[in-house]
Amino acid sequence: MDVLTVTALRKRFGPVEAVDGVSFTVGAGEAVALLGPNGAGKTTTLHMVLGLTRPDSGTVEMFGHDMTRDRARALARANFAASYLHLPAVLRVEEVLTVYAHLYALRRPAVRVAEMLELLEIGHLRRQRFARLSSGQQTRVLLAKALLNDPGLLILDEPTANLDPDAADRIRRLLAEQAARSGRAMLITSHNMREVERMCDRVHFVSGGRIVATGSAAELAGAYGVDDLEAVFLRVARGGGPA
Amino acid sequence: MTVAYDVASGAARRRRVAGIVRRDVYALHRNGGRLLDIFFWPVLELVIWGFVTAFLRANNVPIAVSMLLGAVLLWHAVARAQAELAMVFMQDVWSRNLLNVFAGPISLGEFLAGHVIFVAGLVTASTAVLSTLALLLYGIGVTTIGPAAVPFLVVLTGMGWGLGIIAIGIVIRFGEGTQSVAWVLAAAFQPFAAVFYPVAVLPPVAQAIAWAVPASHVFEGLRGLLAGHGIDWAGLATAAALDVALLAGAVAFLAHALRHARRTGRLSKFGE
Numbered sequence: 001m002d003v004l005t006v007t008a009l010r011k012r013f014g015p016v017e018a019v020d021g022v023s024f025t026v027g028a029g030e031a032v033a034l035l036g037p038n039g040a041g042k043t044t045t046l047h048m049v050l051g052l053t054r055p056d057s058g059t060v061e062m063f064g065h066d067m068t069r070d071r072a073r074a075l076a077r078a079n080f081a082a083s084y085l086h087l088p089a090v091l092r093v094e095e096v097l098t099v100y101a102h103l104y105a106l107r108r109p110a111v112r113v114a115e116m117l118e119l120l121e122i123g124h125l126r127r128q129r130f131a132r133l134s135s136g137q138q139t140r141v142l143l144a145k146a147l148l149n150d151p152g153l154l155i156l157d158e159p160t161a162n163l164d165p166d167a168a169d170r171i172r173r174l175l176a177e178q179a180a181r182s183g184r185a186m187l188i189t190s191h192n193m194r195e196v197e198r199m200c201d202r203v204h205f206v207s208g209g210r211i212v213a214t215g216s217a218a219e220l221a222g223a224y225g226v227d228d229l230e231a232v233f234l235r236v237a238r239g240g241g242p243a
Numbered sequence: 244m245t246v247a248y249d250v251a252s253g254a255a256r257r258r259r260v261a262g263i264v265r266r267d268v269y270a271l272h273r274n275g276g277r278l279l280d281i282f283f284w285p286v287l288e289l290v291i292w293g294f295v296t297a298f299l300r301a302n303n304v305p306i307a308v309s310m311l312l313g314a315v316l317l318w319h320a321v322a323r324a325q326a327e328l329a330m331v332f333m334q335d336v337w338s339r340n341l342l343n344v345f346a347g348p349i350s351l352g353e354f355l356a357g358h359v360i361f362v363a364g365l366v367t368a369s370t371a372v373l374s375t376l377a378l379l380l381y382g383i384g385v386t387t388i389g390p391a392a393v394p395f396l397v398v399l400t401g402m403g404w405g406l407g408i409i410a411i412g413i414v415i416r417f418g419e420g421t422q423s424v425a426w427v428l429a430a431a432f433q434p435f436a437a438v439f440y441p442v443a444v445l446p447p448v449a450q451a452i453a454w455a456v457p458a459s460h461v462f463e464g465l466r467g468l469l470a471g472h473g474i475d476w477a478g479l480a481t482a483a484a485l486d487v488a489l490l491a492g493a494v495a496f497l498a499h500a501l502r503h504a505r506r507t508g509r510l511s512k513f514g515e
Contacts, residue, residue, distance in 0.1 A: 013508055047511045050346045054505040076250040076348040084515065086339040088266060090273040099269070102262025103347050105248045105255035112246060129273065131338075145343070150246050 002027050003153045003185045004049065009058035011044055011209075018044045019055070020209035026153065031179060031186040033196045035229075036206035037237040042189040045206070046157055049187070050080055063152065076104065081146035082157035086138065089131035093122060093141050096130055097148065104149040116144040119174070135162035143171065147178065154179075156188045160195060168192070172199055193230040203229065205236045212236060250348050259349045263357020267331045271365075280326070281369050285319055289373055293381045306469050312383050313469075314438045314462060316373055320366055320396050321436070321458055322429045324403025327362045329410040329425030336419060341513045351498060359404055366400050388465065391474045395461050398482045402457045403429065405489035408497050416500035418509060437462040457485040 004026040011019040019041040026032045034042045047053040049060050051071045060067040062074035087096045097116060101109035117123040120140045125133060130141060139162055146154060159175070160168035176199055179186055190196050196203060197217040205213040205220070213220055213236060217229045224232045225243030235241075248255035271277055289312070296312040335341045344354070370385065378384035385392045410425040435449060436458035442450050453459040460482035464475040504510035 011508070018508075044508070044511070047508075052342055052346060052505065052510050053508050054502070072348040072350060073250050075346065076247060076255075080343070080346045082342075084339070085342055087343065088270060088334065088340050089338040091266070091269050092273070095265075095269040095273075099262050099266045100343075100347075102258050102265060103344065103349055105250065105252075105258040105348070106246050107248060108246075109258075 003063055004187065005059075005061040006045070006049060007059045007061075009045060009048055009060070010056045011041075011048060011053065012056055017209050019048065021058075022206070022209070022211055023058075024204050024211065024214075026185045026187050028152070028185055029179065029183040030202065031176075031188065031200045033200040033203045034187070034189045034206055035191075035193075035196060035203055035233060035236075037233075040206040041209040042206055043157055046080075046155055046187070046189060050078075050155060051075065076149070077151060078153040078155060079104075079146040079149055079151040080155045080157075081139075081142040081159060083139065083159065083161035084157070085142070087130050087141060087145065090129055092127050092129055093117075093133070094126040096141065097144055100145045101148055106149060112148055116148055119147070119178075120144040136164065136167045139163055139167075139171070143175075150182065152184060154184055154186045156186065156190075158190055159188065160190070160192060168195070175199065193228065193233055197229050205232070207236055207239075213242070255348075256353060259353045260357045260360065263349075263354060264361050267358060267361035270331070270334055277330075280330075281323070281365065282372060285323070285369065285373055286376060288315060288319075289377055290380070293377060293383075296383065297381055310383070310387075310465070310469050311439060312377055312381060313385070313388060313465065316370065316377060316385050317392075317395055317399055317461065317465065318433070318436070318438050318458070319373060320370055320399040321403040321406070321432075323366050323369055324362055324400045325406040325410065325429040326426060327365055328358055328404060328407025329414075329428075331358050331361065332411045333414070333422060333425060336414070336422075336513055339513070339515075342511065345510065351494075351501060355408065355494070355497075362404065362407070363400065366403070370396065388468065391464070391468055391479075394479055394483075395465065398457055398461050398479065398486055401483075401486040402489060405486065405493040406432065408490070408493035412493065412497035412500040415497070415504050415510070418512065432456055432458070435459065441466060455485065457482040457489065460485070 002025040007023050009019050009022045022045055034045060036042050044053060048055045051067050063077050065074040067074055094113060097113040098109055101112050106112050117126055120143060122140050122144060125137060160171055163171060172195055178184060188200060201216065203215065203217055203220060204211045220232045221228055223242045224235050226232055248258065292311050292315040335344060374385040406428045410428045413421050413424050435453040435456045437453055442453045442459055442463060445453055460478040464478045467475050
């Protein structure tokens with residue numbers, strides 16, 4: 001069953017066609033990546049999926065709920081983290097998570113916050129203000145926030161952009177383990193091709209607001225006659241097509 | 244058992260509103276500098292107007308004219324409610340947290356309700372502190388006005404909320420560059436609010452504007468009360484009706500601004 005169905009999304013900003021007829025699905029337990037160069041329309045697509053930007057046309061259905069009509073019911077079962085977003089700077093880590101545990105109407109906020117502090121290995125930071133954390137620590141707190149409601153769909157925009165390779169690797173393992181255990185679906189954008197190869201079942205390459213190629217990492221590499229996803233990325237970004 | 248309440252249940256709605264209140268309380272607790280805005284500057288203003296009032300009373304100016312300190316205390320409710328509502332919203336903008344909030348299940352009504360509850364508590368606390376101080380220093384306070392002080396303060400706080408919601412709407416509609424509006428919107432209405440002088444001294448066009456401002460009815464009522472005319476219930480009812488209209492208009496404008504921001508992609512810009 002698909003947890004997310006995106007159909008013919010379009011968005012124009014002035015003369016720029018930011019998203020031009022994008023359609024894709026994310027099935028339960030599936031990890032799907034949106035890849036593409038800067039300005040390809042990935043983040044605009046994610047923001048339309050989350051209801052932050054309204055599409056000019058097209059539809060988004062999340063858990064069977066139409067996002068324009070039943071946004072709250074859909075978003076209660078999803079969550080989101082982005083490397084470019086922060087959390088209230090002056091609040092302590094524990095306070096930030098407590099606030100979001102309430103915003104997602106969790107039954108036992110304190111218990112769930114304690115679980116997330118342990119899961120993300122940030123218990124020792126609970127009394128630190130968010131602004132005083134390193135970028136790697138902030139990413140962990142953002143992910144703790146994103147996992148608070150045990151989402152059926154986790155949407156991640158450049159989740160490991162601010163992390164060193166070791167920290168990024170730990171986060172990827174954690175997310176993959178969590179997804180495997182809970183059957184969680186993930187929709188991810190990333191510029192780290194290794195990350196996508198390891199984490200995602202399916203990849204959509206976006207260029208000029210359109211999906212120009214779809215498949216698993218291995219299928220795409222085969223179709224483009226190259227060794228890996230990074231080479232596919234370079235071909236797509238430079239306007240090349242399949243072999 | 245699922246980890247969360249059903250999204251449309253009363254328990255879930257209360258929890259989301261409580262989440263916003265908690266955010267505001269934590270942010271206030273962690274930012275001592277804001278106490279300057281909430282208490283220090285108003286106390287400074289109170290001291291200045293307190294001496295002016297004491298001087299006028301020493302020169303036998305009628306209390307209905309000389310009650311500047313009472314007017315300052317009441318206007319404080321409008322200014323504080325407006326500024327604090329704008330402040331708690333701007334904190335989310337400055338910390339790039341706004342998209343995290345709006346990417347969740349919270350509704351605009353719940354978001355506003357949480358902030359409004361917090362601001363109501365803050366205005367009550369700061370008005371109580373200022374009034375107590377005024378009573379101790381000058382023998383005049385909100386209590387001097389009598390029981391009418393309660394509806395006066397409710398109406399004025401409601402006007403502050405309305406202006407605060409409009410200020411938030413302006414920032415969402417036109418972008419972060421307009422945030423200065425958030426700090427001056429209440430002050431822009433002060434000339435028409437008859438705080439220190441009666442509406443009658445204004446030119447006819449300004450009078451027409453003044454009668455559409457809820458606060459002007461309160462301050463005219465205050466002067467009448469101090470002159471011994473009793474509580475002007477009709478004036479208070481008019482002020483309350485204007486408040487309701489202002490709040491309804493403000494919420495409608497904010498909802499429009501949010502729709503516009505979603506349509507133009509401006510909402511996403513708050514994450515940059």
